[in-house]
Amino acid sequence: MNGQVLRMRGVTVRRGEAELLHEVEWTVEEDERWVVLGPNGAGKTSLLSVAAAQLAPDSGEVAVLGEDLAEADTTELRSLVGFASSAVANRIPDSALSLDLVISASYGYLGRFGEEYGTVDLGRGRALLARWGAAHLAERRYGTLSEGERKRVLIARALMADPELLLLDEPAAGVDLAGREDLLRRLSTLADDIDAPALVIVSHHVEEIPPGFTHVLMMREGRVVAAGPLEYELTGENLSEAFGMPLKVDRDGDRWSARAV
Numbered sequence: 441m442n443g444q445v446l447r448m449r450g451v452t453v454r455r456g457e458a459e460l461l462h463e464v465e466w467t468v469e470e471d472e473r474w475v476v477l478g479p480n481g482a483g484k485t486s487l488l489s490v491a492a493a494q495l496a497p498d499s500g501e502v503a504v505l506g507e508d509l510a511e512a513d514t515t516e517l518r519s520l521v522g523f524a525s526s527a528v529a530n531r532i533p534d535s536a537l538s539l540d541l542v543i544s545a546s547y548g549y550l551g552r553f554g555e556e557y558g559t560v561d562l563g564r565g566r567a568l569l570a571r572w573g574a575a576h577l578a579e580r581r582y583g584t585l586s587e588g589e590r591k592r593v594l595i596a597r598a599l600m601a602d603p604e605l606l607l608l609d610e611p612a613a614g615v616d617l618a619g620r621e622d623l624l625r626r627l628s629t630l631a632d633d634i635d636a637p638a639l640v641i642v643s644h645h646v647e648e649i650p651p652g653f654t655h656v657l658m659m660r661e662g663r664v665v666a667a668g669p670l671e672y673e674l675t676g677e678n679l680s681e682a683f684g685m686p687l688k689v690d691r692d693g694d695r696w697s698a699r700a701v
């Protein structure tokens with residue numbers, strides 16, 4: 441696999457007249473932690489869906505964990521990629537218990553359908569919920585959880601099958617300020633763990649980049665505006681191009697912020 445967990449070459453996705461992705465070039469190495477930034481409708485979720493082997497491109501080449509998407513057994517490949525997104529969240533029944541939602545990721549299900557879980561699964565599921573600050577939610581039904589609580593359960597679920605690539609679509613969206621800072625600290629701890637999978641998170645805000653993240657990909661209208669190490673590519677110029685307005689980027693230690701100029 442050459443240390444590459446993801447490779448996209450000339451990836452284009454069309455829906456009718458619209459191009460959701462246009463000629464995307466992107467490579468993710470196993471030790472990299474990426475943030476994908478861009479405005480609403482830029483194609484970030486579409487990009488993540490391709491990376492998760494959930495969406496096949498109309499043209500171009502995609503290799504996920506060294507497997508060519510056009511030839512791979514996508515069911516098997518999907519089980520090796522942790523994926524938390526609103527597309528997953530929208531399919532979850534309100535009645536599903538949080539712990540079952542986490543553990544059932546190992547079986548490729550969204551919740552428990554009468555399976556007996558062993559002590560290893562139960563222990564891992566509870567440990568993951570605890571790691572994401574959601575131990576107290578284990579017996580709660582998904583439909584009763586707040587937005588921030590749901591995010592934590594979904595991240596724990598995405599990690600259950602010990603993925604080699606973890607994709608999180610807007611993990612901090614809808615989370616309050618204290619919750620966001622707590623979530624960033626946990627993501628930062630994961631980023632620093634050499635045994636952690638390659639990480640990709642999608643965000644609208646540079647303030648949500650966890651310390652320890654290494655790379656940024658910026659998108660606008662389905663195209664890649666910039667991609668590479670944060671310290672070189674997260675510039676006011678690139679961000680302004682991605683969001684279509686003059687923006688200034690500031691760095692304070694290991695955190696970033698941006699505002700209009």
Ligand SMILES: Nc1ncnc2c1ncn2[C@@H]1O[C@H](COP(=O)(O)OP(=O)(O)OP(=O)(O)O)[C@@H](O)[C@H]1O
Nearest residue numbers: 455456458460478479480481482483484485486487
């Ligand atoms: N099936 C479809 N048919 C036509 N257009 C679509 C379809 N699915 C998505 N789009 C469009 O593709 C564009 C990219 O959508 P995508 O969800 O990937 O963007 P995004 O960057 O994740 O946006 P957001 O930040 O708002 O979540 C949007 O303009 C969207 O309206």
